[in-house]
Amino acid sequence: MTASAAPPTTALGAEPGFVVQLDAFAGPLDLLLHLLREEEIDIADIPIARIADQFLSVIHDLGLNQAADYLEMAGRLLRLKAQTLLPRRSEEEGWEDPRHELVRRLLEYQLIREIASWLDKSSERRAGQFARGYLPPPPELPPQPLAIDLLQLLQAVEKVISEISVPVLHRVVPRPLDVEGATKRIEALLEERGEIGWLDALGPERGIAHVLSTLLALLELAKRGTLHLFQRAAFAPMVISRDAPRPAA
Amino acid sequence: MTPLAQLLEAALFSAARPVTVEELQTLDQEASLADVRAALEQLREHYDFDGHAVEVVELAGGYQILTRRAFAAAIEQAQLSVRIPKLTGAALETLAVISYRQPVGRAEVEDIRGVSAGGVLRTLQERGLIEVVGRSEAMGRPLLYGTTSLFLETLGLRDLAELPQADEFTVALQPPRPPMAAEGEEDAAASVPAES
Numbered sequence: 001m002t003a004s005a006a007p008p009t010t011a012l013g014a015e016p017g018f019v020v021q022l023d024a025f026a027g028p029l030d031l032l033l034h035l036l037r038e039e040e041i042d043i044a045d046i047p048i049a050r051i052a053d054q055f056l057s058v059i060h061d062l063g064l065n066q067a068a069d070y071l072e073m074a075g076r077l078l079r080l081k082a083q084t085l086l087p088r089r090s091e092e093e094g095w096e097d098p099r100h101e102l103v104r105r106l107l108e109y110q111l112i113r114e115i116a117s118w119l120d121k122s123s124e125r126r127a128g129q130f131a132r133g134y135l136p137p138p139p140e141l142p143p144q145p146l147a148i149d150l151l152q153l154l155q156a157v158e159k160v161i162s163e164i165s166v167p168v169l170h171r172v173v174p175r176p177l178d179v180e181g182a183t184k185r186i187e188a189l190l191e192e193r194g195e196i197g198w199l200d201a202l203g204p205e206r207g208i209a210h211v212l213s214t215l216l217a218l219l220e221l222a223k224r225g226t227l228h229l230f231q232r233a234a235f236a237p238m239v240i241s242r243d244a245p246r247p248a249a
Numbered sequence: 250m251t252p253l254a255q256l257l258e259a260a261l262f263s264a265a266r267p268v269t270v271e272e273l274q275t276l277d278q279e280a281s282l283a284d285v286r287a288a289l290e291q292l293r294e295h296y297d298f299d300g301h302a303v304e305v306v307e308l309a310g311g312y313q314i315l316t317r318r319a320f321a322a323a324i325e326q327a328q329l330s331v332r333i334p335k336l337t338g339a340a341l342e343t344l345a346v347i348s349y350r351q352p353v354g355r356a357e358v359e360d361i362r363g364v365s366a367g368g369v370l371r372t373l374q375e376r377g378l379i380e381v382v383g384r385s386e387a388m389g390r391p392l393l394y395g396t397t398s399l400f401l402e403t404l405g406l407r408d409l410a411e412l413p414q415a416d417e418f419t420v421a422l423q424p425p426r427p428p429m430a431a432e433g434e435e436d437a438a439a440s441v442p443a444e445s
Contacts, residue, residue, distance in 0.1 A: 119348075128321035129315035
């Protein structure tokens with residue numbers, strides 16, 4: 001409650017004005033209890049009309065978002081106000097004081113407030129004692145330390161290494177092919193002998209470039225018809241011949 | 250002090266949280282739970298009678314070595330240790346509802362406090378003071394919340410039974426809501442005097 005220098009938000013001109021800081025309240029029930037205490041009203045006999053008006057005047061200036069929690073209570077109070085203003089026959093059977101549910105909620109809330117303040121005191125007391133150093137709780141337990149012997153370690157290493165695939169690298173190097181030289185050599189050989197084998201044609205050198213050169217020379221010569229390539233049987237060695245193969249070899 | 254009491258002192262000193270009797274028992278295979286309790290009592294007496302600045306406190310179902318309250322101001326002033334952050338009013342009210350009504354859903358918390366509780370429930374969960382303990386059978390199967398052992402630790406409670414009983418308060422705790430019709434009839438009889 002602040003001094004009423006500012007224009008008081010009164011609902012009825014005759015009533016004393018309430019200037020209430022709504023932020024100070026935990027909710028509509030808290031505000032209601034505050035109003036009841038201010039007016040020294042017995043909780044069991046709430047003058048609904050007056051309290052409803054005061055409640056509305058307090059929340060009047062609120063923005064809608066801020067007032068969301070309070071609006072439901074405002075509606076409830078207005079309904080109660082209407083119910084209590086209606087004339088009723090006292091002998092009517094089963095009549096229930098419409099304020100009952102509100103009173104029950106207020107009492108329940110008041111109890112919660114008392115428990116809350118007990119909890120507050122309790123935590124205050126606890127905060128006066130310090131544990132040894134402040135440690136934030138570990139987010140997760142670290143994994144257990146490894147317990148293996150040297151052999152297991154080596155086996156594991158071996159397994160890991162064996163699973164590494166050998167990278168396949170190609171280095172493309174231009175190799176000089178000497179097809180002409182091979183052609184001459186083969187022609188010279190065929191001059192001497194009418195028929196030679198692949199190894200004869202290849203000669204003593206076995207490098208890849210040499211093999212390729214020889215093969216290309218043979219194919220080229222065969223294409224020109226200078227020599228003939230054939231096998232005497234399936235899977236038999238290749239025969240290089242000056243003359244065409246005799247049928248039915 | 251006995252070797253067991255010394256062992257427990259070392260364990261409690263090194264732990265960053267309350268340690269249960271069962272956990273302490275695992276330190277010495279030959280010690281029974283009763284032995285551990287007796288040794289704890291010996292350690293407590295040792296601290297009390299020899300004028301130590303720390304004490305053995307029973308907390309959240311376990312034991313912890315804490316400084317005595319007399320030194321709170323000095324420790325805080327010297328900024329040697331961090332004080333447990335204070336709980337807001339909304340947080341305390343929500344904890345009050347949950348600690349007495351658990352397991353309890355968000356709707357009931359909101360109903361009792363009269364305000365929406367999503368934000369404060371999330372905050373309390375993040376601080377580890379409450380946790381989801383299950384789901385209600387009600388429509389939508391809403392989450393049910395309960396307090397954690399950190400809640401007990403933060404409030405300096407041994408267990409939930411240490412919470413004050415409802416009749417210790419000036420307002421009697423209302424029984425959980427009976428069905429609306431029954432409540433109405435009972436109340437009509439109670440609140441309207443017969444002769445009126």
